[in-house]
Amino acid sequence: MMYFWNNGHPGNHAAFIEEEETILFSELDRDVKACMEKLHSETKELLFLLCKNTYSTICLYLAALRGGKTVCLLPASLDPGLLAHLIESYQPEWLAVSDLNAGGELFGYETFQHFRSHTLFQRRKVGEHPPIHPELALLLSTSGTTGSPKMVRLSYDNLQANASSIVEYLKLNGDHRPITTLPMSYSYGLSVINSHLLAGACTILTEESIVSRTFWDQFNTNRAASIAGVPYTYQMLRRLKFAEMDLPSLKQMTQAGGRLPADLQRYFGEVCSVRGIEFYVMYGQTEATARMSYLPPEKMLTKPGSIGIVIPNGNLRVDEQEELIYAGPNVMLGYAESRGDLKRGDEQQSVLRTGDLAEFDEDGYCFIKGRLKRFVKPFGLRINLDDIESYLEKKFAGRFFCVGNDTKIVILCESEPLLEVARLDTLQRYGLHHSTIKAIRIDDVPILNSGKTDYSVLQRKAGIE
Amino acid sequence: MEQKLRTIFAESLEIPEERVKDELEYNTLPEWDSISHMSLIAAIEDSFDIMLDTEDVIDMSSFGKAKEIVAKYGA
Incomplete structure (x- = not known):
């Protein structure tokens, strides 16, 4: 060889x-x-x-x-x-x-x-x-x-x-x-x-x-x-x-x-x-x-x-x-x-x-549907955070990032007007209590050297873990 | 215009306004890398309501250059 x-x-x-x-x-x-x-x-x-x-x-x-x-x-x-x-x-x-x-x-x-x-x-x-x-x-x-x-x-x-x-x-x-x-x-x-x-x-x-x-x-x-x-x-x-x-x-x-x-x-x-x-x-x-x-x-x-x-x-x-x-x-x-x-x-x-x-x-x-470990289970419901992201991206033509744990999900987005609609839509889609999902605006998306999104920074911003 | 642009630079690059001088150059400070360059461009386009051409985006290599370019758009 x-x-x-x-x-x-x-x-x-x-x-x-x-x-x-x-x-x-x-x-x-x-x-x-x-x-x-x-x-x-x-x-x-x-x-x-x-x-x-x-x-x-x-x-x-x-x-x-x-x-x-x-x-x-x-x-x-x-x-x-x-x-x-x-x-x-x-x-x-x-x-x-x-x-x-x-x-x-x-x-x-x-x-x-x-x-x-x-x-x-x-x-x-x-x-x-x-x-x-x-x-x-x-x-x-x-x-x-x-x-x-x-x-x-x-x-x-x-x-x-x-x-x-x-x-x-x-x-x-x-x-x-x-x-x-x-x-x-x-x-x-x-x-x-x-x-x-x-x-x-x-x-x-x-x-x-x-x-x-x-x-x-x-x-x-x-x-x-x-x-x-x-x-x-x-x-x-x-x-x-x-x-x-x-x-x-x-x-x-x-x-x-x-x-x-x-x-x-x-x-x-x-x-x-x-x-x-x-x-x-x-x-x-x-x-x-x-x-x-x-x-x-x-x-x-x-x-x-x-x-x-x-x-x-x-x-x-x-x-x-x-x-x-x-x-x-x-x-x-x-x-x-x-x-x-x-x-x-x-x-x-x-x-x-x-x-x-x-x-x-x-x-x-x-087709990749998500990460195995990007699942959260608020109230025992198995939710894929990547799935939320791609769904919102398609529906609202914006960039969304999702982080969460088993008690809450946080949607991060650069666009202020999209925050509340994305939040309400996701709540309705999964039938969750309104306190389970928060949406916060971010100024920019933290990027790792590899060019991938830095989710650890997003988690800190969202107050997860 | 210059003051407005200086504020945009300071906010996008997260540096104090005093540091924003004509000689401030792309890639000579850690705060101004390719990633912050793109957020800087976005902020300039939004604030002055202009659309920068490719040439202008890649030529915007210093604060002095940025002033010239933004002036060209009559902003």
Whole structure:
């Protein structure tokens, strides 16, 4: 098998573009090898890599995979206090900080050397740890930047299998050219890098956001052909009047990271079908390396709200409780909470309980109905908070967020006039006592780094828990 | 107009009005990231009752620039 981190593409093809520089596959190979030498060790060790969408990060990541290290990808913007906490939990032998000016001592590590825009630190005193499991390639956080030590353990085969499925269903080849719009420490952002490396395509690396002029200059100069986004990305693109933007090089758009609201799905479905841009709605979780299903572009307007069909080599079904169960070679080995867990092997046997409730229509297209644990039971009545949200969104053409516990439900909305109607409608729909539901206005919707809604902040605002 | 715009900036970015100067630039302070940029744009459109073009949204990279852009709409 040709793993994507081993160079197997024509050396004279472009692999990455960063600002003015085009890096060929031959140069990538050379740089990854140089990086491997710097990271060399006799035994399998752990590297914490602070990521930006830079070529420096790419080289370190690939060198870790090729050199048999276990690498944990973290956002460069991670709060130093939270980083210190993670270091305490996992005791990595190596720390790669995306700042050339860092030096001296950091968290008990000593500057080792520099690699492009990173500074490498090596642990002064290596602790006594059980050997890391040979299959363990990657640790990714599921919570973004909250600094929780809970990590997903992914194997070399997980990474390769998911990248390979993605190449197949997106029909990627060397002519594709994505531009980075998501962080590499986020499974979806990383899957864009992995799958295009496997396809031998060239990826444009940028840290710029889609609301900046620099981003669109880079996009146009380098003729970017695809964009990956979470719902929030698409909300911003609509705000930028995407339909009126002149982007002749754009051929493909993908969306994951949560449900795309119906109005956005219609907007992009229509614009993209007119312009001949393929728009893929997708579904995934970090626990499945990244992706589990996709909606073929031609179904976007006929199967609105669907997460589509399973990716190649996977299987999707629902159990008796209607929970969506995925099976496939991209299912993680398991979770980790601390260094001691890195010795563990496969605990999932390729099966993942997604925690999502789903159903299939008569054509086999899957629809997510809500989260298993987003159920509340006021007065013993089982109510799905996601269901309330999507119902209100359809009925009142606004954005609604719902939080609650077993005694009350709080609806949050940015629009004052919609509050009372939404509240009364929901009360009536479930036949609840008027004191059970409150509706409060919010100024803005708190967003996690991954682009998902931050429900913990909404819960605090609503006074839940 | 300038004072009204300054108030919008201060409220959208959650920073004191004294900090809103012409040189205040996008992405140079943690409070002005891509997410708050969009709420800033929304607030400007609502308060001045205008609809900003794509070019204006991505060009609004400083308070000084924002003044020029809003003035262009005759607000």
